[in-house]
Amino acid sequence: MKTRSRVHLFMLFALLWGVNVRAQQSLRESYIEEYAQLAVAEMNRSGIPASITLAQGILESGNGQSELARKSNNHFGIKCHSDWKGAKVYHDDDEKGECFRRYDKPQYSFEDHTDFLMRGSRYAFLFELDPNDYKGWAKGLKKAGYATAPEYADRLIKIIEDEMLYRFDGGAALTPAVAGGTGPVLDKKGRPVTNARERFVLRRVQSEGTRVAFVLFQKGDRLEYIADSLHLPSAALLQFNDWTHEVVVAEG
Known part of the structure; x- marks a missing residue:
């Protein structure tokens, strides 16, 4: 007992x-x-x-x-x-x-x-x-x-x-392959991220001492979709890109 x-x-x-x-x-x-x-x-x-x-x-x-x-x-x-x-x-x-x-x-x-x-x-x-x-x-x-x-x-x-x-921080987590423009984005355990996120290519650039992260995406992608895929608040993307809530992005 x-x-x-x-x-x-x-x-x-x-x-x-x-x-x-x-x-x-x-x-x-x-x-x-x-x-x-x-x-x-x-x-x-x-x-x-x-x-x-x-x-x-x-x-x-x-x-x-x-x-x-x-x-x-x-x-x-x-x-x-x-x-x-x-x-x-x-x-x-x-x-x-x-x-x-x-x-x-x-x-x-x-x-x-x-x-x-x-x-x-x-x-x-x-x-x-x-x-x-x-x-x-x-x-x-x-x-x-x-x-x-x-x-x-x-x-x-x-x-x-x-x-x-x-x-x-602008891409510090990227693998060398991704930083060069190819290869998968990895999750917390180092596994390739599939579905939505695999269509995004992240790069890191130095511009006048400032870290800038940018994304290549497909024509027609909406703000909420991009923000969710990158784990960023929609408001942050609006601020950084001078977008409106109704934005539908052009390719690139």
Whole structure:
């Protein structure tokens, strides 16, 4: 009887654990969909890889569910520091009642995260890295003291690779064959992506120091189809290409 009870308890815990994992994954996917456009916009403004911005936001805000993110729109755990003149909120962290920055909306948190890294002299060396070197950025942030957790860089890298966030950096995830204009796009496990996505050819180009990702597509493809195939928000494609919601693209 005791053995059977233990088995039932184990099965219950396993079920609850599985439900929680699926819920967290759903929250993470929603976070990426909602904030990818902001991360890409900040990358274009500063050179900070969008994958790094998204991974930090996911990690620091708990997929957007932390109290600091929900109540104060602070997605990156940035503390007040002596030069902060904006709104403040007090929250227990490494010490009790620490001062954190509060924002009116998430967009301002993303913008301030960029400014915080660009202004900080200890982060200056990061901007000398290859723009697609998300591993270098992750390790550099840890080295510069952005976070105290020993595994901080590894956790960022795992999030980026698990969720393929490098796709927002302008093509860093492509295989050499794809980068050259031929070959399949790969999924998370390195398998060729079939059906809709296999018709897209991704390339990476350097243009005046800016990363630009572009797509070759077929005549008649609609915005929603392209966005879904590339795992990008439709709004991001609209912004980057000056399109309208009713666009039907020409070939190429």
